[in-house]
Amino acid sequence: MDIFIQQIINGLVLGSIYALVALGYTMVYGILGLINFAHGEVVMIGALTALTAIGLLVPSGLPGPVVVLGGLLIAIPVCMTVGFTIERIAYRPLRNAPRLAPLITAIGVSIVLQQLAMIGWGRNYHTFPPLLPAAPHQFLGAAITDLQIIIIATAAALMAALVWLVTRTRLGRAMRATAENPAVARLMGVDVDRVISFTFVLGSALAAVAGVMVAANYSIAHYAMGFMLGLKAFTAAVLGGIGNLGGAMLGGLLLGIIESLAAGYIGDLTGGFLGSHYKDVFAFFVLILVLVFRPSGLMGEKVAERA
Amino acid sequence: MTLITPSRPLSALVALSACLLAACGPKEEAAVPAATADAGEATITIRLGHVAPLTGPQAHLGKDNENGARLAIDDLNAEKILIGGKVAKFELLGEDDQADPRQGTTVAQKLADARVHAVIGHLNSGTTIPASRIYHDAGIVQVSPSATNPTYTRQGYKTAFRVFADDVQQGSVLGSFATSKLGAKKIAIIDDRTAYGQGLADEFEKAAKAAGAEVVTREYTTDKETDFAAILTKVKSTKPDLVFYGGMDTQAGPMARQLKTLGISAPMLFGDGACTVEFHKLAGEGAEGHYCSLPGVPLDQMAGGTAFRDRYKAKYNTDIQLYAPYAYDAVRVVAEAMKQVGSTETAKFLPALAALNYPGLSAQIQFDEKGDIKDGAVTLYQAKGGAWSALETMGGKPNN
Numbered sequence A: 001m002d003i004f005i006q007q008i009i010n011g012l013v014l015g016s017i018y019a020l021v022a023l024g025y026t027m028v029y030g031i032l033g034l035i036n037f038a039h040g041e042v043v044m045i046g047a048l049t050a051l052t053a054i055g056l057l058v059p060s061g062l063p064g065p066v067v068v069l070g071g072l073l074i075a076i077p078v079c080m081t082v083g084f085t086i087e088r089i090a091y092r093p094l095r096n097a098p099r100l101a102p103l104i105t106a107i108g109v110s111i112v113l114q115q116l117a118m119i120g121w122g123r124n125y126h127t128f129p130p131l132l133p134a135a136p137h138q139f140l141g142a143a144i145t146d147l148q149i150i151i152i153a154t155a156a157a158l159m160a161a162l163v164w165l166v167t168r169t170r171l172g173r174a175m176r177a178t179a180e181n182p183a184v185a186r187l188m189g190v191d192v193d194r195v196i197s198f199t200f201v202l203g204s205a206l207a208a209v210a211g212v213m214v215a216a217n218y219s220i221a222h223y224a225m226g227f228m229l230g231l232k233a234f235t236a237a238v239l240g241g242i243g244n245l246g247g248a249m250l251g252g253l254l255l256g257i258i259e260s261l262a263a264g265y266i267g268d269l270t271g272g273f274l275g276s277h278y279k280d281v282f283a284f285f286v287l288i289l290v291l292v293f294r295p296s297g298l299m300g301e302k303v304a305e306r307a
Numbered sequence B: 001m002t003l004i005t006p007s008r009p010l011s012a013l014v015a016l017s018a019c020l021l022a023a024c025g026p027k028e029e030a031a032v033p034a035a036t037a038d039a040g041e042a043t044i045t046i047r048l049g050h051v052a053p054l055t056g057p058q059a060h061l062g063k064d065n066e067n068g069a070r071l072a073i074d075d076l077n078a079e080k081i082l083i084g085g086k087v088a089k090f091e092l093l094g095e096d097d098q099a100d101p102r103q104g105t106t107v108a109q110k111l112a113d114a115r116v117h118a119v120i121g122h123l124n125s126g127t128t129i130p131a132s133r134i135y136h137d138a139g140i141v142q143v144s145p146s147a148t149n150p151t152y153t154r155q156g157y158k159t160a161f162r163v164f165a166d167d168v169q170q171g172s173v174l175g176s177f178a179t180s181k182l183g184a185k186k187i188a189i190i191d192d193r194t195a196y197g198q199g200l201a202d203e204f205e206k207a208a209k210a211a212g213a214e215v216v217t218r219e220y221t222t223d224k225e226t227d228f229a230a231i232l233t234k235v236k237s238t239k240p241d242l243v244f245y246g247g248m249d250t251q252a253g254p255m256a257r258q259l260k261t262l263g264i265s266a267p268m269l270f271g272d273g274a275c276t277v278e279f280h281k282l283a284g285e286g287a288e289g290h291y292c293s294l295p296g297v298p299l300d301q302m303a304g305g306t307a308f309r310d311r312y313k314a315k316y317n318t319d320i321q322l323y324a325p326y327a328y329d330a331v332r333v334v335a336e337a338m339k340q341v342g343s344t345e346t347a348k349f350l351p352a353l354a355a356l357n358y359p360g361l362s363a364q365i366q367f368d369e370k371g372d373i374k375d376g377a378v379t380l381y382q383a384k385g386g387a388w389s390a391l392e393t394m395g396g397k398p399n400n
Helices: A002-032 A039-060 A064-094 A100-121 A146-168 A170-180 A182-187 A192-218 A225-240 A245-269 A276-293 B007-031 B059-079 B101-113 B125-138 B167-181 B195-210 B229-237 B249-261 B277-287 B305-316 B324-341 B346-354
Strands: A137-139 A142-144 B043-052 B086-096 B118-121 B141-144 B160-162 B186-191 B214-220 B242-246 B268-270 B291-295 B357-359 B364-366 B377-384 B387-395
Touching (some): A002 B229, A039 A192, A064 A100, A170 A182, A225 A276, A245 B229, A276 B214, B043 B059, B059 B086, B059 B324, B141 B324, B167 B195, B167 B242, B195 B214, B214 B229, B242 B249
Parallel strands (some): B186 B214
């Protein structure tokens, strides 16, 4: 039983990170109907920027958690700028182009960002210095570190804040209006371009936080880390129902837990036929099953045809 | 009709200019493989291919191999050795296989088409084995400095050599070390499902079982993964007293760190792929106390090993990761064989290479009938204070 609890904890940590990244995909999709494939690279840039900043801050002798927070506070505006620039350069000129065009530029931007990061940060793995206490606490027979508790709590707080922003503020209303119908929103006095820019900036800020979480939890970061993470988060967004905030959160957590449980039990369940390295296959298999029975995802509503 | 006619003279012009350009092309290319040319006819150019992952998670190891090979090339060019009465000028064609078997064969075909005189590489077993067939078919000698999967030299290809002990030997040394020296009775085994990781883990499992240890679980990951929490949780539930991982440092480092986070106190044991400087960087405090094995003797015990380390550091401003001395030797043995027979033709220098007895940097290099190094030793190390410190050297008996 304690092993089961441990796997759930592992899954929650992983899932919280997926959920934060998935929110970035789902917000952009909800408003623009565009899949921003470069989002995973924004996470990577967040992680590497934070690492560089942390490397500069360490000699100052500040306590570890303060240094990490400092790295995060530098990574967030950098990622916001990157997100804003991506939208401005790669997507806005194609706003009225056929759907395939922005999809291709999204992939292009992803490759460009990855290569730029490779030039800037090199090809090596960068390690996260041991600034946070790594000694695990015992919880119902399972081990959990302070960092993992912080990751789960921060992700939950950010998600709650996002929901509040979207449902309770003026800007959130503008976002929802733009998602519903950009042309009508514009007629109602919503500055659609600003709302879209803001969506990218917001998603990128969450991506920066997720990037720092990944780097801190797995202690490494490198230029190619964004690709698989982005793909998983996108999967999580689709699993939950793309375009739906709650769906992205649910999808992320679910995907993390499914992966952990799959890695832990798939060998026993299949009598050793499939090993733990098939956890991704299992995760995608669950995705296919969900989409067969609920094509719009777990929490996705029927998407109205856009005029 | 009038739409078509005017364009005809233009297309003829285009075709003509294309012919002119094409005519220039082959002339330039023809000059490359032949003996060139500055100092008259007394030089001969030898082009060696080098393949290793230069991008991706193992780029640091690939660059290390290439640096080792380049150092040998520089030395050879400075020595101005004579091959068939001509001064030999060595060139290295560095290629990137991304540690990916598919990319490995693509790059191998590229080098075969470029008609290189020999290939140093690849780094990984997973890329070396499929590439070896291409080199064999093209009649190109291949010397791997680091591929340890036994299959590589057991396919019957006369062109395949390695200057590094294989996994059969390493696995058996690791197995006896785990059971007799560490006293492990319950062992958990993890591998990364690559030709190298899986091969080494299989050999280790055989040796450990033969020595009476129980393998409590066998878990798998990939050579791109960074999250091992789930499989380590499974490992934890089996309460092993040793965790073996067959794979590279990029996974081994984070794995060691996550092992500590999960509160598993059993030590880990790795093969050569994790026996690197990088491992300590990646594992941080989690590195302490774990073990690894590396074919060959420690650099300090190699004749000229410390001098090599200093020269490497001076030239590349970084520390040797792992296989650089072996890549250096791989280049040197090829050059030595060519020098002995005075020819760069595979048919002539291949027999000389097979029969070579050469005092290399890493060892006295002699190949057995398969192309494996004879008398390959294996050294065991333990992580202490942020570095690998040598415990003991085992083996050294003929490798067959």
